[in-house]
Amino acid sequence: MTDVLAPGSVIGIIGGGQLGRMTALAAARLGYRCHIYTPEENSPASQVSEKTTVASYEDENALAEFAAAVDVITYEFENIPVDTVQRLSKLAPVRPRPSVLAVSQHRVAEKDFARDSGAGTALYQGVTDLDQLRNAVSEIGRPAVLKTCRFGYDGKGQVKITAETDLAAAWASLKTDDAVLEGFVSFEKEVSVIVARGVDGTALAFPVAENHHVDHILSTSTVPANIPEATEKAARATAVALAERLELVGLLAVEMFVTDEGEVLVNEVAPRPHNSGHWTQDGCATCQFEQLVRAVTGLPLGPVDVLFPTVMQNLIGDEAGQWLDIAAEPHAKLHLYGKTEARPGRKMGHVNRIKVS
Numbered sequence: 001m002t003d004v005l006a007p008g009s010v011i012g013i014i015g016g017g018q019l020g021r022m023t024a025l026a027a028a029r030l031g032y033r034c035h036i037y038t039p040e041e042n043s044p045a046s047q048v049s050e051k052t053t054v055a056s057y058e059d060e061n062a063l064a065e066f067a068a069a070v071d072v073i074t075y076e077f078e079n080i081p082v083d084t085v086q087r088l089s090k091l092a093p094v095r096p097r098p099s100v101l102a103v104s105q106h107r108v109a110e111k112d113f114a115r116d117s118g119a120g121t122a123l124y125q126g127v128t129d130l131d132q133l134r135n136a137v138s139e140i141g142r143p144a145v146l147k148t149c150r151f152g153y154d155g156k157g158q159v160k161i162t163a164e165t166d167l168a169a170a171w172a173s174l175k176t177d178d179a180v181l182e183g184f185v186s187f188e189k190e191v192s193v194i195v196a197r198g199v200d201g202t203a204l205a206f207p208v209a210e211n212h213h214v215d216h217i218l219s220t221s222t223v224p225a226n227i228p229e230a231t232e233k234a235a236r237a238t239a240v241a242l243a244e245r246l247e248l249v250g251l252l253a254v255e256m257f258v259t260d261e262g263e264v265l266v267n268e269v270a271p272r273p274h275n276s277g278h279w280t281q282d283g284c285a286t287c288q289f290e291q292l293v294r295a296v297t298g299l300p301l302g303p304v305d306v307l308f309p310t311v312m313q314n315l316i317g318d319e320a321g322q323w324l325d326i327a328a329e330p331h332a333k334l335h336l337y338g339k340t341e342a343r344p345g346r347k348m349g350h351v352n353r354i355k356v357s
C-alpha cells in the first residue's frame with residue numbers, strides 16, 4: 001500500500017488542454033486535487049482545477065515550485081521538452097517516466113521501439129538529407145509518406161510521395177533535417193487502443209476504437225470496432241506488449257492500421273489520454289481519464305467492459321455551435337472544453353452517442 005496516494009493528494013498535470021481538463025474532472029470525482037502547469041492563461045484544464053502555474057516549460061524556478069506542491073506529476077500532451085520532465089522527475093514521481101516521452105517524440109525511435117517489442121510497422125527508414133531520401137525511396141518504393149520526426153500532428157509535417165513527386169521539392173517542403181520515409185500502407189481501417197498500466201505492473205487495454213479522419217483530423221471513433229475478434233485481440237495484445245516493454249505507469253494510446261490482410265501495424269504512440277478514447281466516458285465501465293488517475297496514484301485499475309456501443313464525434317470549429325440541438329438529442333452526451341474562440345480545425349468539444357438497447 002505504500003505506493004498508493006490517498007484521496008486529497010495533489011496530481012500535477014503538465015499541459016492545460018482538454019485532456020488535462022477531463023483528467024482533472026475525473027480526479028476530482030475520486031477526491032484528488034489537481035495543479036496544472038501550462039504557459040497558457042485561462043486554459044481548459046485550469047478552469048476546473050484547484051491551482052494553476054502559468055509559466056514556460058523552461059522556467060526552472062516555477063518548475064521546482066510546482067514539483068514541491070504536488071504528490072505525483074503526469075502530462076497531457078507529448079511535445080513538452082524531455083529536459084523539463086527529467087528535471088521534474090528528480091523532485092517528484094513523474095508518470096509515465098521521461099524515457100517514455102522521449103520515445104513518443106521521435107518517429108524513428110517510436111518505430112524502432114515498436115519493432116523491438118515484436119509489433120508490426122510500415123516499412124520505414126530515417127532520412128536526414130535529399131540523398132538519403134532518394135535512397136530510401138528506391139528501397140521502399142512509391143507510394144510512400146515522408147514525415148518530420150518531431151512535432152507532426154493531424155497530418156501536418158508530412159507529404160505523400162507518389163510516382164509524380166519531385167523528391168527535391170518534397171524534401172524542401174518539409175523544412176527539416178530529421179525525417180522518416182514510410183511505405184504507404186493500403187489500410188482497411190485505422191484503429192487505436194489505449195492501454196493503462198499501474199504502479200504494480202498490471203496492464204489493461206481498452207477495447208479497440210475504429211477511427212475515421214476528415215482532413216487528417218479525427219472525426220469519429222466507434223466502439224466496438226467492426227473487425228474480427230482475432231484482430232481485436234491482436235491489437236490489444238500489441239498495446240499491452242508496448243506498455244510492458246516501456247515499464248509504463250499511466251496511459252499509452254497506440255494508433256494502428258489494419259491492413260487488407262488483417263495485419264495490425266503500429267503507426268504512432270502517445271503516453272497520455274487520447275481523443276479516440278473519449279468514448280469511454282459514457283460507453284465504458286471506466287473512462288480513460290479515471291484510469292489515468294488510478295494508474296498514477298497507485299489505485300487498482302478499473303474494468304474496461306463496453307457498457308454501451310458508442311460513437312464519439314468531435315466538435316471541431318463551428319460545429320460546437322450545435323450544442324443546443326445535441327443537448328436535446330436522447331442518449332447524446334455532450335462534452336465541451338470551455339474554449340471561447342472557435343477557430344477552424346480547433347477541437348472545441350465532442351459528443352458521445354450511446355446505443356441503449
Ligand code: AMP
Nearest residue numbers: 122145153154155182183184185267268
Ligand atoms: P500520422 O501523423 O502519422 O498519424 O498520420 C496522419 C494520417 O495520415 C494517418 O491517420 C493516416 O490516415 C495517414 N498515414 C500516415 N502514415 C501513413 C502510411 N504509412 N500509409 C498510409 N497512410 C498513412
